[in-house]
Amino acid sequence: MSTNQVISASLRVFSVLLVLSVAAVFISSSPAGTSSEGEDGFARLFNDDNFDNWYTFFPEYGKNNDPDNVFSINEGVIHVTGQHFGYLATEEIYDNYHLKLEFKWGEQKWEPRLDLKRDSGICFHIAEDVPDSVWPKSIECQIQEGDVGDFWLIGGTTISVDGERNEPGDFMRFQKKRDLERPNGDWNTVEVITYDGAVTYLVNGVVVNHGEKASVKQGRILLQSEGAEIYFRNVEIKEFE
Numbered sequence: 001m002s003t004n005q006v007i008s009a010s011l012r013v014f015s016v017l018l019v020l021s022v023a024a025v026f027i028s029s030s031p032a033g034t035s036s037e038g039e040d041g042f043a044r045l046f047n048d049d050n051f052d053n054w055y056t057f058f059p060e061y062g063k064n065n066d067p068d069n070v071f072s073i074n075e076g077v078i079h080v081t082g083q084h085f086g087y088l089a090t091e092e093i094y095d096n097y098h099l100k101l102e103f104k105w106g107e108q109k110w111e112p113r114l115d116l117k118r119d120s121g122i123c124f125h126i127a128e129d130v131p132d133s134v135w136p137k138s139i140e141c142q143i144q145e146g147d148v149g150d151f152w153l154i155g156g157t158t159i160s161v162d163g164e165r166n167e168p169g170d171f172m173r174f175q176k177k178r179d180l181e182r183p184n185g186d187w188n189t190v191e192v193i194t195y196d197g198a199v200t201y202l203v204n205g206v207v208v209n210h211g212e213k214a215s216v217k218q219g220r221i222l223l224q225s226e227g228a229e230i231y232f233r234n235v236e237i238k239e240f241e
Contacts, residue, residue: 046073046078046235048073056070056087057087058086058225059085069081081110082108082225082228082230085224087222089223091220092220094124095217096195097193097194099192099236101236102189102190104186105118108228110228119227120143120223120224121143121152123141124140124192124194124220125138126221127218135171136155137156138155138216139214140153142173142176145184146179148190149180149201149208149209150176152172155170156168159213160212161210168215174211177209178203180203180204180206187233188203194214195240198212223235
């Protein structure tokens with residue numbers, strides 16, 4: 001990407017964020033399943049000790065059956081062992097919002113990722129009628145070593161990034177503009193801002209990717225288990241009217 005393209009993309013992102021900051025003044029009431037809002041308008045999506053209003057899914061075990069405790073929570077910190085591919089997903093449907101969370105990598109890895117990068121992700125806009133599967137039709141904010149903030153378009157979803165639009169297909173990637181991930185063992189903040197088809201990713205407070213005209217605009221949100229140990233905390237959402 002040329003310097004002019006980078007500047008142009010940055011200006012577009014700034015414009016979108018400015019619109020979203022104005023929209024954030026009009027915050028809807030907290031949805032079922034979240035705690036009451038804080039002064040900044042964000043509501044917690046998890047309490048300290050259970051997964052109320054979320055469900056687990058693994059292809060080999062189905063819904064809400066996690067015999068190996070891949071997902072657990074202790075004092076608000078979610079531990080994902082990564083032993084099985086699957087996810088923890090919201091029961092609620094969300095559309096326009098600002099999602100933010102913190103993550104850090106653990107040490108453990110499982111096949112087939114023993115010799116590969118640690119991997120996880122946030123998938124969102126999973127429509128109500130989309131069946132559970134390892135990678136349901138969605139947009140993903142990639143959380144993978146060295147690739148945090150990439151777009152992955154899964155199951156035929158599309159988005160426009162820097163004037164380029166992917167063709168509907170099983171998977172498509174748009175790489176992040178900057179690498180802001182901290183060293184393994186440190187906490188990182190990832191944010192997803194989505195508003196009427198515009199999607200912006202921030203890593204540790206800096207915009208790293210932006211897309212427009214997303215083909216899906218609402219749905220469930222999930223956190224992945226993909227063969228690597230990872231921790232999440234401070235998972236919060238601010239909804240826009």
